[in-house]
Amino acid sequence: KQEVTQIPAALSVPEGENLVLNCSFTDSAIYNLQWFRQDPGKGLTSLLLIQSSQREQTSGRLNASLDKSSGRSTLYIAASQPGDSATYLCAVSGSAGAGSYQLTFGKGTKLSVIP
Amino acid sequence: EAQVTQNPRYLITVTGKKLTVTCSQNMNHEYMSWYRQDPGLGLRQIYYSMNVEVTDKGDVPEGYKVSRKEKRNFPLILESPSPNQTSLYFCASRLAVTTYEQYFGPGTRLTVT
Numbered sequence: 271k272q273e274v275t276q277i278p279a280a281l282s283v284p285e286g287e288n289l290v291l292n293c294s295f296t297d298s299a300i301y302n303l304q305w306f307r308q309d310p311g312k313g314l315t316s317l318l319l320i321q322s323s324q325r326e327q328t329s330g331r332l333n334a335s336l337d338k339s340s341g342r343s344t345l346y347i348a349a350s351q352p353g354d355s356a357t358y359l360c361a362v363s364g365s366a367g368a369g370s371y372q373l374t375f376g377k378g379t380k381l382s383v384i385p
Numbered sequence: 386e387a388q389v390t391q392n393p394r395y396l397i398t399v400t401g402k403k404l405t406v407t408c409s410q411n412m413n414h415e416y417m418s419w420y421r422q423d424p425g426l427g428l429r430q431i432y433y434s435m436n437v438e439v440t441d442k443g444d445v446p447e448g449y450k451v452s453r454k455e456k457r458n459f460p461l462i463l464e465s466p467s468p469n470q471t472s473l474y475f476c477a478s479r480l481a482v483t484t485y486e487q488y489f490g491p492g493t494r495l496t497v498t
Contacts, residue, residue, distance in 0.1 A: 372444075375428040
């Protein structure tokens, strides 16, 4: 069964710093990996989707990489801002070979950007 | 505007009183699913549907029912709610099963007393 781990569970950085959030998964047979942002008590907003054949995706100050063979992904946030404060979730979409089409989520990294 | 909507957003009910949480998407997505989110446990899938009349269990289906009679709607039914079903529930959809990004509704906070 797929397991997704996100480290660290919480991170506090001063405004302007660049930072990296980590995600690891146990079964490399995935269709894609998606990074989400969740504000307290709110729904999830999709940030980036990386297909299993891709190595990275970029959107503005965000860059996500995927190393499928090693079961790792990173989300890089450049020049962090207080508005980036949220919980960031990583999710992988299982392949048919694994018997599941569902998304498996990590428990998230809670990011606080201090002004 | 492309979106996933859920109703109600907040619900307080009592043990055993049947309830339905509605979910609707306007993007003609094939795949829809329900999740619950609990502190320390993260997001867990309850049920999913790959298309009309095609549904299957996720990781935590006990105590829940779903139906998919129309492509746009995917209601979650709790026949006899219990306090351990107190949670934050999310409906989600994506265009197809495998390669597309998933969109989430705003969430329904359910409290069962």
